[in-house]
Amino acid sequence: MWILLGILSLLAMVNGQEGGQCSPTPRNLEILYREECIKLLLRNTTCEFVWTRFTDAFAGMDPSQVTPQSYFPYFQYFGTSNSSDTSLFWTQTPELVEMLSCMCASGANIVSSANEPSTAIINNIERRVSEVVRWCGTTSGNSTDGIEYNMSCPCSVAFDFFEQFSVLFARAAQGVIFFLGYGEKVNGTFSESSFFAKYEIPNLNATVVTRVVVIVVHRSNQGEGCGQGTLNNLQTALKDQVPNIAYDCFDVFGDPTNSAEVQGLTNCTADIITSIQKGQNPENNTCSSGVPMQRLSLVIAVVAVLIAMCTL
Structure with missing residues (x-):
């Protein structure tokens, strides 16, 4: 059955889970992101750039400081089609x-959110691994890239990602x-x-x-x-x-x-x-x-x- 887990998990957040805790960031998230990005016919150099834009929204930050606007540079690069x-x-x-x-x-x-590259990358990752994927940053000095891989992530960090997409998609x-x-x-x-x-x-x-x-x-x-x-x-x-x-x-x-x-x-x-x-x-x-x-x-x-x- 073809179901985009990212879309379904978005529905769960809308039903009130955005304030709760979700799974930690997958340790291979960067690899998965780059691979799915390239599958969408984006160049490897482009995928490296947008991965950086994506993580700039939350890496090295206290999750409570992340807002929908934090993802604006990421979505601004992709634009909407x-x-x-x-x-x-x-x-x-x-x-x-x-x-x-x-x-x-x-x-x-x-x-739609199913074929816009900015969100399709995340949706395709979740379909590939058959589980909901969440992410967040950390201010701990023990992290080499500012991303939390061990502790659970506030669901709000991903919620903000989809909220920003919705706002920009509607405006376009x-x-x-x-x-x-x-x-x-x-x-x-x-x-x-x-x-x-x-x-x-x-x-x-x-x-x-x-x-x-x-x-x-x-x-x-x-x-x-x-x-x-x-x-x-x-x-x-x-x-x-x-x-x-x-x-x-x-x-x-x-x-x-x-x-x-x-x-x-x-x-x-x-x-x-x-x-x-x-x-x-x-x-x-x-x-x-x-x-x-x-x-x-x-x-x-x-x-x-x-x-x-x-x-x-």
Whole structure:
């Protein structure tokens, strides 16, 4: 199952663990970082430079002194690649986000935390080692590089990393933005304690963001869909930040926690996104046996024509 552990651990932090203690820094973190950096087609000299930018945010420091702004030089170097109509925000849909963010797999031109190099390096490390990775610095004179490898690290040091990314990613969004949510999430699709609510919506630029497209994934007649529950709170929060924003919502029916349905749900979601990026207005999609209904209807129509031709 393709799940980005970094993204899932970020969800855990949003649920209140950012003030607790996490695991120590892995002793081979620098090796893993450089290797995953190079895999993203960045040059070795570049990877050495960004590793230094990354550790400058916390190495040799008391963890309590690290702030989201400490990571700004790191993210400033990478920048963001979300051009107009490509920014994908999300909650509780990690596998769909990962697949949608791979354009070759979904056909959608999407930029998210899953494919931005600045965060993808960390996500890929965690997927590679199959565990959550945390880090922090130390002021102890016993450390040769100012990084803590023996004692547990405050979760806040990594929390600040993802918070800074969220702020900068939201500020760079423009045109149509997309939000992918899980309609059967406990306490509703939209949470006011989520990164989207706390750090991303408040940093949307009202002068360049014109439309938000909300896509809610849930089983038919399960959880909440468009126009229900916390999604009304989401619409209000968006309009408070961007008063003139156009708001659209689409339901995609299926179970994103069932790995057998993920590809079909990805296809459905990609159809909505690509249609909107082409200036079209798609209808609500439904998945059946991994095939979006609009595609299934086309297949049925073609088969009917073939049958008719054979009977002539």
